[in-house]
Amino acid sequence: MAKTRPYLYYDHVVSLCAICLRRIEGKYTIRDNQVWMYKWCPEHGQSKVLIATDATYWRQGREVYIKPPEMPLQFNTEQHYGCPYDCGLCPDHMQHSCLTILEINDHCNLSCPVCYANSGPARLEHKPLAVIEKMLDAICANEGEPDVVQISGGEPTTHPQFFEILDAARRRPIRHLMLNTNGIRIAREDGFAQRLASYAPQFEIYLQFDSFQREALMTLRGADLRQVRETALLRLNELNLSTTLVMTVARGINDAEVGEIIDFASRQPCVRGVTLQPVQFAGRSEGISASAQRLSLTEVRAAILAQSALFIASDIIPVPCNPDALAMAYALKTPAGVMPLTRFIGAEVLLSGERNTIVFEADPVLKGEVFRLFSTSHGPEGQAQSLASLMCCLPEVTAPAIRYDSVFRVLIMAFMDATNFDVRAMKKSCVHLIQEDGRMIPFESYNLLYRGSLQNRLEELRGEVDLSFGRGLRENTSPGVPQSAIMRRRDLPQPSGALAPQKDVR
Ligand code: SF4
Ligand code: SF4
Ligand SMILES: [Zn+2]
Numbered sequence: 001m002a003k004t005r006p007y008l009y010y011d012h013v014v015s016l017c018a019i020c021l022r023r024i025e026g027k028y029t030i031r032d033n034q035v036w037m038y039k040w041c042p043e044h045g046q047s048k049v050l051i052a053t054d055a056t057y058w059r060q061g062r063e064v065y066i067k068p069p070e071m072p073l074q075f076n077t078e079q080h081y082g083c084p085y086d087c088g089l090c091p092d093h094m095q096h097s098c099l100t101i102l103e104i105n106d107h108c109n110l111s112c113p114v115c116y117a118n119s120g121p122a123r124l125e126h127k128p129l130a131v132i133e134k135m136l137d138a139i140c141a142n143e144g145e146p147d148v149v150q151i152s153g154g155e156p157t158t159h160p161q162f163f164e165i166l167d168a169a170r171r172r173p174i175r176h177l178m179l180n181t182n183g184i185r186i187a188r189e190d191g192f193a194q195r196l197a198s199y200a201p202q203f204e205i206y207l208q209f210d211s212f213q214r215e216a217l218m219t220l221r222g223a224d225l226r227q228v229r230e231t232a233l234l235r236l237n238e239l240n241l242s243t244t245l246v247m248t249v250a251r252g253i254n255d256a257e258v259g260e261i262i263d264f265a266s267r268q269p270c271v272r273g274v275t276l277q278p279v280q281f282a283g284r285s286e287g288i289s290a291s292a293q294r295l296s297l298t299e300v301r302a303a304i305l306a307q308s309a310l311f312i313a314s315d316i317i318p319v320p321c322n323p324d325a326l327a328m329a330y331a332l333k334t335p336a337g338v339m340p341l342t343r344f345i346g347a348e349v350l351l352s353g354e355r356n357t358i359v360f361e362a363d364p365v366l367k368g369e370v371f372r373l374f375s376t377s378h379g380p381e382g383q384a385q386s387l388a389s390l391m392c393c394l395p396e397v398t399a400p401a402i403r404y405d406s407v408f409r410v411l412i413m414a415f416m417d418a419t420n421f422d423v424r425a426m427k428k429s430c431v432h433l434i435q436e437d438g439r440m441i442p443f444e445s446y447n448l449l450y451r452g453s454l455q456n457r458l459e460e461l462r463g464e465v466d467l468s469f470g471r472g473l474r475e476n477t478s479p480g481v482p483q484s485a486i487m488r489r490r491d492l493p494q495p496s497g498a499l500a501p502q503k504d505v506r
Pocket of ligand 1: 082083084085086087088089090091092093094426427442445
């Protein structure tokens, strides 16, 4: 009798070697409800990584929570080397920018051991306002009315023209503006939070908030920020300024605090939700190791279910635009307390019982509303609106009045790194970074291949692709390296040049 392998061969995958970053093949296997990626590099051999601890949930993102990809108004690069060496967005990218990050500086008043941007006090770069204005225009050229733009850095509040930048963003048709901050300036400078509040509504603070413990903060941030967090939140609560707490989660460091932070957040008047980001092993990852501290999306989801009384399994579902990386749950703040959404609409509308089958699938209107709600392209106001229209699809439901400050959202954002890289998921990335030359580069590929000196390796890899196809070497098209090439691409008319912005023809 033929021998069988002790696992299900679920799918093929195109990944990257975590050592040389070359594109290599691999496979997904499922065994004991765990998903593993096995891959093989001709130079560096075999490797394997745990992708999901709950294969049933993970498969829903591949088989159920899928929708036709939404496109930007234009693409910014052509396909020449293959994914992920052509970012972007190239015409084969499968999701528009739900959330666009605009990094305005590299300077920071912290030097966190886990900073993927390698920022710190010694980095003095602040982008000039004129460049930032051009980047804002490039976002609008791609998106028309961008859903969410996040001002980031470095620590953006240390930029000398910080408020002029917020004004410049406000002059554009951006639906929702976010400020990604460590909260130091909010906590330490009187009047700063008040000035921020003048940008509301459609404005939100994305506040670093990893732990209540000194030790964990020292490991992740290199500083005991407990007092800073407390004072910043006090000020934001006084102003009821929409805030999301952002927790970078690492195994054995703060993963036991997931439930406590969600429960704490749900009791803060100004807090509209918590975003949980398993630490991404890119950029500076000092004092933590990929093998010991990596956490998959399903492990973070399991931690929420085990530690917080607020949610049950059917509450936390894959986000259809990028289900490998994102999972989301909603709750409503009511006079009787915080209650998960499914308490109102019935868990069985989202998922039915143990079989985890999707009930709303059969009803296209309901399905449309659920998919719209479970998206990263909302701020609190948009969420409230979307939630209200979902409730309208369910006439039998009696829900409390939905105001923007009564919606509470938990989002897991598990960004891939080289170890668990999957081209399929890469193409669905919906969090993108705008570049000075107008390119829009997905967050995951940016931190692997496009940030600063990482581009040197990218150019080598591109050269290898050209050689393997017998093509002559092309001009280096990376940003920051040859500024002349960048200007030529974006700013001068190019009737049919190879680098002209592309429209999708399919
Ligand atoms: S990640 Fe997207 S933009 Fe980048 S090369 Fe792949 S498909 Fe193109
Ligand atoms: S993670 Fe944020 S706060 Fe920490 S050094 Fe980097 S930019 Fe600064
Ligand atoms: Zn390799």
